[in-house]
Amino acid sequence: MAASHRLQSTNWLTLTEGETIEWTGRPSLFTVAPQLLGAALVGGLAAFGVSLLGSVLSQPLPPVVRVLPLLAALSIFAVVLANWYRVVYVITSEVIYIKRGFVSLDVDQIRLARVQNTTLSQSVRERLLGYGDVVAFTAGSDTLNIELKDVPNPSQVNQTLSEQLHRPDNQPQESL
16 A cells, blocks of 8 residues: 555654554545536636637737636646645544645544544435545544545445444543
């Protein structure tokens, strides 16, 4: 698993001795597909408009003007894909992580021993496209719930999480 190897060398993921990466992922690409299609449509319409303008003026437009629609579409593509790529979900044998960002970094993590329950939810569209949300609920009212939003194959992610939760070392500790 090349992705696991790359993750182990990051400074935001701190694995303890014996801890293993069980699952890694990002939100489904289906969640950004409408924005990518919109960028392509805007680029195509703008290119058509520039071409039409050139024929109305009966003279060729400067090359920089002809390239502007392509640059605009590529810029939108880059921003959309960067926003998608900056989110990473990791389930280890002991912790759930959500990492957001490139330059600025926001990492949420919760030990599996604190997780009491998980839910999986999918709308009809999400079921058809194979993605959904998995939420891990933690004990106590002031603690963090971790939501893995729009993950591909959420039933497999929920199954992986459930398997890790049922390991003896991830069971909640009894208080005296």
